[in-house]
Amino acid sequence: AQTVTQSQPEMSVQEAETVTLSCTYDTSESDYYLFWYKQPPSRQMILVIRQEAYKQQNATENRFSVNFQKAAKSFSLKISDSQLGDAAMYFCAYTQTSGTYKYIFGTGTRLKVLA
Amino acid sequence: DADVTQTPRNRITKTGKRIMLECSQTKGHDRMYWYRQDPGLGLRLIYYSFDVKDINKGEISDGYSVSRQAQAKFSLSLESAIPNQTALYFCATSDSTKQGIMHFGAGTRLSVL
Numbered sequence: 349a350q351t352v353t354q355s356q357p358e359m360s361v362q363e364a365e366t367v368t369l370s371c372t373y374d375t376s377e378s379d380y381y382l383f384w385y386k387q388p389p390s391r392q393m394i395l396v397i398r399q400e401a402y403k404q405q406n407a408t409e410n411r412f413s414v415n416f417q418k419a420a421k422s423f424s425l426k427i428s429d430s431q432l433g434d435a436a437m438y439f440c441a442y443t444q445t446s447g448t449y450k451y452i453f454g455t456g457t458r459l460k461v462l463a
Numbered sequence: 464d465a466d467v468t469q470t471p472r473n474r475i476t477k478t479g480k481r482i483m484l485e486c487s488q489t490k491g492h493d494r495m496y497w498y499r500q501d502p503g504l505g506l507r508l509i510y511y512s513f514d515v516k517d518i519n520k521g522e523i524s525d526g527y528s529v530s531r532q533a534q535a536k537f538s539l540s541l542e543s544a545i546p547n548q549t550a551l552y553f554c555a556t557s558d559s560t561k562q563g564i565m566h567f568g569a570g571t572r573l574s575v576l
Binding site: 354357381383390391392393395398439441443445450451453454455456 | 503511567
């Protein structure tokens, strides 16, 4: 069975600094998608970034980028130039590209941004 | 207007009561899901539906039932609510042709006393 693990329940970063959130996963599939979702205090789940497993190039979205290591089954999120609005719960998620399309979520990392 | 709408946004109920959480979407997606979020446990799948005639249990379906009334509507029922069903509930949708992206409603905060 597929699993997603986020080992950092909480992290802090100084405003304007860089922080990296960790995520590891386990699957026997070769083709799948990985995601980072952000949940601010409003509790709305917002897609931050998506990575397709068959692409070697790491995805980037403005200040957000990932380090995707397929062999190591690692998918970390780097937030550069952290802003107060980045404070939120961040969830790593996995779904395979065929079959049941069930999404598996990690337990989340709460990010605090210090002014 | 939100693409995925959940009602109610917050609800307090008593043990043993029947309660329904509703979800509607205007995205035209074929796939709909109900998740439950608990602190330290992330999001866990309750039920999912890939079209109107397709209903599937997720990892924590006991004590819940669902109905897919139309492609755009997917409701979650708690037949007899119990306190450990106190949680944040999310409805979500995805399109089988849109590369895996899931779209969430704003969530329903349910408290069972």
